[in-house]
Amino acid sequence: MRKINFSAGPTGLPLSVLEHAKTEFTDYKGEGYSIMEISHRSKTYEEVHFGAMDKIRKLYGIGDEYEILFLQGGAHLQFAMIPLNLSQNGVSEYANTGVWTDKAIKEAANLGINHKVVASSEASNFDHIPDVKFSDDADFAYICSNNTIYGTQYKSLPKTKAPLVIDASSDFFSEPLDFTNIGILYGGAQKNAGPSGVTIVIIRKDLLERTPKPHTPTMLKFKTHADAKSLYNTPPTFAIYLLDLTMQWVLDQGGLNGIKAINAQKAAAIYDAIDNSGGFYKGHAQKDSRSVMNISFNIKDSNLEPIFVADALKNDMLGLKGHRHLGGIRASIYNAVSLNDVKTLVNFMNDFAKKHG
Structure with a gap:
């Protein structure tokens, strides 16, 4: 798989x-x-x-x-x-x-x-x-x-x-x-x-x-x-x-216009999960500068971040550890990442917040 x-x-x-x-x-x-x-x-x-x-x-x-x-x-x-x-x-x-x-x-x-x-x-x-x-x-x-x-x-x-x-x-x-x-x-x-x-x-x-x-x-x-x-x-x-x-x-995929529309949906789904988490997740970028490609965020209790990354890997999602300069979590949702892939991550984020929040 x-x-x-x-x-x-x-x-x-x-x-x-x-x-x-x-x-x-x-x-x-x-x-x-x-x-x-x-x-x-x-x-x-x-x-x-x-x-x-x-x-x-x-x-x-x-x-x-x-x-x-x-x-x-x-x-x-x-x-x-x-x-x-x-x-x-x-x-x-x-x-x-x-x-x-x-x-x-x-x-x-x-x-x-x-x-x-x-x-x-x-x-x-x-x-x-x-x-x-x-x-x-x-x-x-x-x-x-x-x-x-x-x-x-x-x-x-x-x-x-x-x-x-x-x-x-x-x-x-x-x-x-x-x-x-x-x-x-x-x-x-x-x-x-x-x-x-x-x-x-x-x-x-x-x-x-x-x-x-x-x-x-x-x-x-x-x-x-x-x-x-x-x-x-x-x-x-x-x-x-x-x-x-x-x-x-x-x-x-419909060229760059088609790709743009899909990418916007993907990013919106993850940012919505962050913004509606009741403070459990906090995005790094200010809202008017948010990337559609790379979403960097932290968990309120930073001790939970390595657990998040490890549990995500157990659920077949890799690459979510944040960069060493910033730490936290980072989801890179480039063109090849599908909307269904992002929905899987969002469901995991919501379940993780309910479990540890």
């Missing part, structure tokens, strides 16, 4: 995607080999590679003004690649909403990039999205759209004339986006888009013409990968194959 996976990432993939991959694991479309075993220069693999890119374009409704890159190194490498490629002679501006933006800010400092933190929610332990106003002439304006640890999420994107850079690792492909102000949208695939190992970078083409910082390695230049159509070096072929299958699955 498969467990219900509430892990923050890597996390579960849609079962139909796994089953499809299983049927082709040793014999891809009757070709007599696995997709993992053939050259990334082959026509067979290129159909998967460029097919995944086409599906991403279709889901977000973007055209040729953007390049889609398949890279490696996760968000951590992007913390360096973005300032190395986008910083010019001005100031790069950041909004700090938790661990992941804090790491990006520290990487910019480590590289000697002229940067500024223009908004932060650190004083309240990152329990909300702060008001942020970026300078029109900033080299770029950087945010993380959803924080996996603290359970906060932007409800609307900041308006700025500067290129908006978004770390969307934990809410990628969870809702439609208006790309009007977006310069770069990026994230690891391992939450909503596939397995770990591939990082997706959607970059506006005019930004590829910026001059990278001196001595930037060839592999760390966005233009290197754009010019080679993400085939400059051997890409993570099997991860991209699963990405392609997952993108088709999202399309089959």
